[in-house]
Amino acid sequence: MAIRYSIIIPTYNRLQQLLLTLTSFETQTYPKDRFEVIVTDDGSTDGTKEMVESFQTSYPLIYVAQQEQRGRSAVRNLGLSQAKGKYVIFCDADFLVFPEFIRIVNQYHRKYPKSIISGIPHSWDDAYTHYYPDFSPEEKEHCRNTLSPSNLWNPDFESATEIIPIITPNDILQQTETLSKVTFASRVPPNTKKQFASTDVAPWMLLVTRCVSIRRSQLTRAGGFNEQFILYGLEDWDLGYRLHRLKIPFHSIKEVVGVHQEHPTHFRGNLINIENLKIMFKSYGFNDSSLNLFALVPPNEDLEKYKHTIRVLRRGYRTKSTRSSAILMRRTLRIAAKQLYEPNDTALYQESLRRISVKVKRRKSRVARVLREILVKAEKLGE
Structure with a gap:
């Protein structure tokens, strides 16, 4: 059977989270010969290459890497150049997909074949799949409060110097209840979620690369991601804006199709930074x-x-x-x-x-x- 979905997962030094994300694709109810997973590595130095190349899968898994870090746009375009599917799903390395993920995406594409399908805002919940020693004091407290009711909190976490797994690949494969015990509701306010789902104004903001599916031909027509964006922020909305200008509609998946693996806040950058905003003004x-x-x-x-x-x-x-x-x-x-x-x-x-x-x-x-x-x-x- 021909590949229908190419899942592109960009990564940079996210070995522990990526391991669980790749495992979650093993649980897909969608036929394994109809999708491929492409891990695009932006110069990781934490053993990501060795982990991915030794990972045993029942689905096609491709690893491509850049020798040095070039940024989120360039590494996604690298994955796009390898894709064979009719549709491309961009999925973050820290997004743990549920078994029905691709099947639900496929249902939406059959209903809206020319639309961009986004998992935002209904798949914004978080899970403590790992404990990080560099969590902030506030993050450590929240992690403790989340894990304690299920007796998953260990006081020794506080003195840890390395990342400690809380969810294992076996938990994902066997669909144990452990994941539900470490999951907590997103801190995104309900009205913000409502505004994201509303497409009457700036529908292109639904293009959030945590979980979004787009026709490969549309991505080619739009020119892919703008590689001028090196720093974090706006590179996904920039692509969404160009696709919107091509009059391509956007739809939000109402079902929850995955969960974000929580990590220290400093892993993130500023969603909107001035330099990237200036790139958009220069472009448009x-x-x-x-x-x-x-x-x-x-x-x-x-x-x-x-x-x-x-x-x-x-x-x-x-x-x-x-x-x-x-x-x-x-x-x-x-x-x-x-x-x-x-x-x-x-x-x-x-x-x-x-x-x-x-x-x-x-x-x-x-x-x-x-x-x-x-x-x-x-x-x-x-x-």
Whole structure:
């Protein structure tokens, strides 16, 4: 049978988590000859190569590596160059998939054959599959509180100097109850999840590489990941934005298809860092308010406010009485994004904002109220 799904797992020094993730693909109810797993190594030095090459699987497993670390975009593109499947599933090395994972993804693709299918936001729960000695004091306390009710907490963890497995490959293969005992609800607020699932505004934010499935032909058409992104953050949304511009729809999987393996916070970078945001502005210019708004209301900090602002702006354009305020909002977002990208004369920038502020001072529409809030944030950007 032809390969239908190519699962690309980028990794960098995540041997322990990757071992469990690869094991979880052994439990798939979807036919093993219909998918392949491609581990793309961004220069790991922790024995990842030896582990993957010695890993015994009943599914095709491919290992490719870069000799030196080049970043998340480049290593995913490396995997894409090896893929044979009609669809590509990007899966993080710390995402432990459930047995029905590929089968459920396949059901969604049959229903929405030309859509991008995302596991976000319903598969955001976490599990303590390992104890890390470099957990922060707060993380250690949360881990202890999670494990103690099931008697899985060991006081010796506190003095550990190496990573200690809590979940074993056998737990995954035998589907023991241990995993459920170390799993805890995501700290992502419910309304943030609701906003992620809503596709009326910025649906491309559903492209989160923890778990997302895309037609390989669409990825080729979009040009893959932008390899200018070296640092963590925005490389997945950048690709999602380009796919959205190609008018490709997005859908969210309602079922829980996996769980994130918790690790120290410092493993993560900033979801939105200024240098990567500048790359997006350089690539796409300043004509899209949904991008310009990143400069003032970063979605990772307040997704509800971000999407609410875009909705208000769009509605403002539809009504003659509020259209002028909507135009002023769009102008404000543009000049703020430009100021972030390449700071100009501060006095000139503040004067531009002052003129807009005077025009909307006495207006009472919702668009005007939101614009005044945006102006406050824009003024702070120029300080």
